[in-house]
Amino acid sequence: MKIEALYKIFLDHSLINTDSRTIQKGSIFFALKGSNFNGNLFVKQALEKGAAYAVVDEFVDSNDERIIQVENVLATLQQLAKFHREQFTIPFIAITGSNGKTTTKELVSTVLASQYITYTTQGNYNNHIGVPLTLLSIKKDAQMAVIEMGANHQKEIESYCAYSLPTHGIITNCGKAHLEGFGGEEGIKKGKGELFDFIRKNNGTVFIYDEYDYLKEMSKGIHQVVVYGINNGIVKGSVVKSEPFISVSVVTNNVETIINTQLVGVYNLPNILCAVAVGIYFKISLKKIKTALESYTPSNSRSQLIQKESNHFILDAYNANPSSMKVAIENFANIKAKNKVVILGAMNELGEDSIKEHQQVVNLLEQYQWKNVILTGGDFAKTKHHYTYMNNAEEAGLWLRNNCFHGTYFLIKGSRSFQMEKVLQ
Secondary structure, eight states, rough: OOOOHHHHHHHHHEEEEEOGOOOOOEEEEEBBBSSSBGGGGGGGHHHHTTTEEEEESSSOOOTTEEEESSHHHHHHHHHHHHHHHHHHOOOOEEEEOOSHHHHHHHHHHHHHHHSSSSEOTTTOSSSTHHHHHHHTTOTTTTEEEEOOOSSSSSTHHHHHHHHHHOOOEEEOOOSSSSHHTTHHHHHHHHHHHHHHHHHHHTTEEEEEEOOOOHHHHHHHTTTTEEEEEEESSSSHHHHHHHSSSSSEEEEEEEEEEEESSOOOOOGHHHHHHHHHHHHTTTTTTTTHHHHHHOEEEEEEHHHHEEEEEEEEEEEESOOHHHHHHHHHHHHTTOOOOSSSEEEEEOOOGGGGGGHHHHHHHHHHTTTTSSSEEEESGGGGSSHHHHHHHSSSSHHHHHHHHSSSOOSSEEEEEOOGGGGGGGHHH
16 A cells, blocks of 8 residues: 555544554554564454554455555554655754753753644654654644654664654764664764754754764754853853752843753753753743743653652653763762762663773762662672662662661662662552
């Protein structure tokens, strides 16, 4: 079936399902397959549960006219997403980076939504399946779209750009994340820079943080560059208060405004300034921007501040890499609290540098005084340290419950697979 024909079906059945267990009535079921699953095996089940159509790329023993045979289900999903994207002439803002891209996406979309009908990536739908699903979720009334792009190897961002066709681009930073897949720090810059490469070829606009010289280098040749930073740009800003939440002074058009956020950590300054810069660029008033940013509350274990009785927990368990670990530890060290406990889960996808990077985290911890440090899982087991080691978050949680803490601050952070939020369960 040609994409144009499939798109006509999509217009009448705009809900997309990829999991036969959660079928929505009237949706189109795309029978995706991977190393541990094959949606083609559950087509009949999906149709029985109410799917209007099912898109398959393997033989299904059925004469049901609702079954649409294609060569490759994933490629068809992405082609359909591109065709849908091409129906819009609105700004499509793509965001990638090693750290802070989800928070930046949330802040940017929150600001834009204060004035425009805005669609954005939900949760962590930022991969080869999530990006097309995000695109297909955009309705006709859209005035803005914000698309988050995650990647762990080169050419991945390039592939997302090929069907999301971004008009604007943001790279939050290039740090030590997915070192194994990207082939080192220069590989990370090259991989993330694929977004700017697309923008450059298509005469788009990028937003860059002035303090990162490598972003200036990566954006060369792009005619429309919007700068924001501490001392230079369309928006200039600095931290005026860091506890318990970060407050930022922003100056634009010689007007200063204080924004009191509900975000933990001074490392969120670039993310906040980016959202302000995007808002100003799209002619949203500073008053609306301030209200939007002050109303945003982080979720999904991203720099959440949780209070339980007299204790405070900074839960930053959505993900971790050497760069984000460093700024989280340094920020936590600067918090004015008498009793501080660090509970860290290991970091993934660091390749041959993994033990070295975990040891550097340990070395950084040793520069400060802590009441307790608990290291859990992964290559923390192979580092040299005098701290307490535990196998997983459940063990760390049991330790926490078996000890009586009062008036204590905790930092809980680790890669997603270690599920460090279980410490608090």
